[in-house]
Amino acid sequence: GAGVSQSPSNKVTEKGKDVELRCDPISGHTALYWYRQSLGQGLEFLIYFQGNSAPDKSGLPSDRFSAERTGGSVSTLTIQRTQQEDSAVYLCASSLFGPYGYTFGSGTRLTVV
Amino acid sequence: QQQVKQSPQSLIVQKGGISIINCAYENTAFDYFPWYQQFPGKGPALLIAIRPDVSEKKEGRFTISFNKSAKQFSLHIMDSQPGDSATYFCAASMVGGSGTYKYIFGTGTRLKVLA
Numbered sequence: 001g002a003g004v005s006q007s008p009s010n011k012v013t014e015k016g017k018d019v020e021l022r023c024d025p026i027s028g029h030t031a032l033y034w035y036r037q038s039l040g041q042g043l044e045f046l047i048y049f050q051g052n053s054a055p056d057k058s059g060l061p062s063d064r065f066s067a068e069r070t071g072g073s074v075s076t077l078t079i080q081r082t083q084q085e086d087s088a089v090y091l092c093a094s095s096l097f098g099p100y101g102y103t104f105g106s107g108t109r110l111t112v113v
Numbered sequence: 114q115q116q117v118k119q120s121p122q123s124l125i126v127q128k129g130g131i132s133i134i135n136c137a138y139e140n141t142a143f144d145y146f147p148w149y150q151q152f153p154g155k156g157p158a159l160l161i162a163i164r165p166d167v168s169e170k171k172e173g174r175f176t177i178s179f180n181k182s183a184k185q186f187s188l189h190i191m192d193s194q195p196g197d198s199a200t201y202f203c204a205a206s207m208v209g210g211s212g213t214y215k216y217i218f219g220t221g222t223r224l225k226v227l228a
Contacts (some may be wrong), residue, residue, distance in 0.1 A: 056215070104148075
């Protein structure tokens with residue numbers, strides 16, 4: 001696609017429920033990143049996928065968070081048993097290679113009530 | 114040591130003025146320093162970036178100044194316009210686990226340019 005596409009754009013969920021957030025990267029981009037942006041905060045790295053290599057999960061805040069990337073393209077971030085502190089904007093980015101010029105999607109705003 | 118400190122938190126500038134946002138880092142392993150611009154409801158968009166082997170980079174009205182010895186870098190927006198009103202993030206890139214090119218972001222500066 002022309003840009004990084006994320007869905008849904010907004011998600012309201014009840015505390016304790018599971019949610020899935022989807023990211024479609026730019027076609028041909030081998031690197032895919034998830035970041036979290038909390039109100040008034042910077043962007044916090046969550047997880048990185050590069051081609052068929054093992055993902056770097058070092059930024060995932062707890063074992064309630066997981067992500068997968070199927071076929072080297074679409075990625076899904078899953079948050080189990082959501083808590084109120086999970087409320088944030090979840091941003092996906094992709095790049096052709098390396099750190100140069102990430103392209104971000106518009107994000108999914110998650111609200112846990 | 115992984116932090117990137119950004120200031121000010123917010124900035125109000127008159128149209129035509131110069132906007133200056135500063136960032137500082139600790140880890141000398143950082144080797145790529147991008148600036149991102151974010152409008153409400155949108156994802157951040159790459160504005161300009163610099164490598165540590167140069168002291169300045171200019172693209173149109175936007176200039177990055179880089180001071181390697183002080184471990185500081187700044188964004189200058191010349192002739193600021195109301196359309197520049199947005200949140201600006203500095204970042205630093207380092208190679209992490211599994212060769213991750215992850216960014217460490219500053220906390221952002223909310224810029225408002227008055228018409």
